[in-house]
Amino acid sequence: MAQWMEGKIDVSAEKAGYDEKRIAVLADYYGNLIDAGKIRAAGFLMARNGGVFCHRAAGAHEYSDPSPAVKPDAIKRMASITKVFTAAAAMKLVEDGKLWLEQPVKTLIKEFDTPLHGNITLWHLLTHTSGLPADGGYFLEPYPIDHYEFINKKDWIKRLLAGPMQAKPGSQWNYSTLGYSILGEVVARAAGMSVGDYIEQEIFKPLGMTRSFFTPPAELIGEITTTEKWEKDDLSGAPGKRYYSLGGFGAFSTLSDLMRFAQCFLNGGTLDGNRILGRKTVETMTRNQLDGVPSFHWGKNCVNFRQGLGWAFYCDGPTVSPECFNHEGWGWCSLFVDPAEKFIFAAFTNTHEDWNPAVMVNPRTIAFSGIL
Structure with a gap:
């Protein structure tokens, strides 16, 4: 049986206006996934009105046995949740007058000054409507191309732009981590430092996200929970190793730190x-930016897909408020922010399997069902 470890909370579930019995249901659900071997570990945090009322973790910290138990404050690779940090960084630079939303990317990156790519703007990158290559497997192709192998090569931008566009800029939503790689490069050039350094300086530190970073400090590597052997081997190069696409999936964080970031948005930026x-x-x-833009979305045709700037609206069904914004990350982790209920649900699991609704949808439905 999965053994749950309790993290720090601020208020009781009752004071937060939440049915405490649903916490037990959620813990049992994740526990059954762990006991069945479908995931290695799970952690979840819930907060309402600025107060954390639930913070737990169970399962194995490492990819293989024997392993110590994972802790509620474990650091995890956030994968695509990185995109909302990158979007926030880009918007800070917009606020400072160093970028503007309709700015053509070619004004900062000369490789974009072509007839095919010249009309791609910062807004297109933020909304996944640039027409640049979607993530491998997005179109359900059986043998997806691994575009990420060239991210750290000197000519990676030219390699990314090789070949035809997938769509005309602004005409279609195609989830593109490579587009956010470019957005990270835009941030770096406008800020005069790497996107990781800028986010750490302008977002992580001011928000008190003390266990969030891009390059893992040597003294904290052992506190990073891993899913597979390659992750453990990958960490052996730290500190100083550049982790893949810093704009699209390079951040590490914790449930508590994600809550602080989400609460900043619920507070209107403070x-x-x-x-x-x-x-x-x-x-x-956190407002839908698209109108009538179609999306294939991993096999599901969406005529009116909703997308904010960085934040998404992937919530299906009536279990969340229409304005609830969120993002997910491979491995898998998720962050849901419901402004109507002033509610935050952050969760991580450790698994190398493909996206699975049993891991990503059902727990969120259970979590939201407890709001009174």
């Missing part, structure tokens, strides 16, 4: 007296 973004910027980032 936390503990520190303003990270303007209120109007937060409203823009």
Whole structure:
């Protein structure tokens, strides 16, 4: 049986307006996945009105046995949740007048100054409508191309732009981590430092996200929970190793730190007296930006797909408020922020399997069912 370890909480479930019995249901659900060997570990945090009322973790910290138990404050590779940090960084630079939303990428990256790519803007990158290659497997192709192998090569931008576009800019939503790689490069050139350094300086530190970073400090590597052997081997090069696409999937964080980031958005851009973004910027980032833009979305045809700036609206069904924004990351982890209920649900699991609704959808439905 999965043994749950309790993390720090601020208020009781009752004071938060949450049915405590649903916490037990959620823990049992994740515990059954762990006991069945479908995931190695799980952790989840829930907060309402700025107070954490549930914070737990269970399972194995390492990819193989024997392994110590995973802790609630374990650090995990956030994968694609990195994109919302990159989007926030880009919008900070927009606020400072160093970028503008309709700015053509070619004004900062000369490789984009072509008839095919010249009309791609910052807004297109933020909304996954640039027409650049979608993630491998997005179109359900049986043998997807691994575009990420060239990310660290000197000519990676030219390699990315080789071949035809997948769509005309602005005409179609195609989930593109490579597009966010470019967005990270745009941030770096506008800020005069790497996107990772800029996010750590302008977002992580001001928000008190003390266990979030891009290059893992040597003293914290042992606290990073891993899913597979390659992850453990990958960490052996730290510190100083550049992790893949810093704009698209390079961040490490914890459930508590994700909560602080999410709460900043619920607060209109501030936390503990520190303003990270303007209120109007937060409203823009968490508002649907698309109108009638089609999306294939991994086998599901969506005529009116909804997408904010960085933040997504992947929530299906009536279990969340329509304005609930979120993002997911491979491995798998998720962050849901419901402004109508002032509710945050952050979760991670350790698994190398493909996306599975039993791991990603059902727990979220259970979590939201407890709101009173």
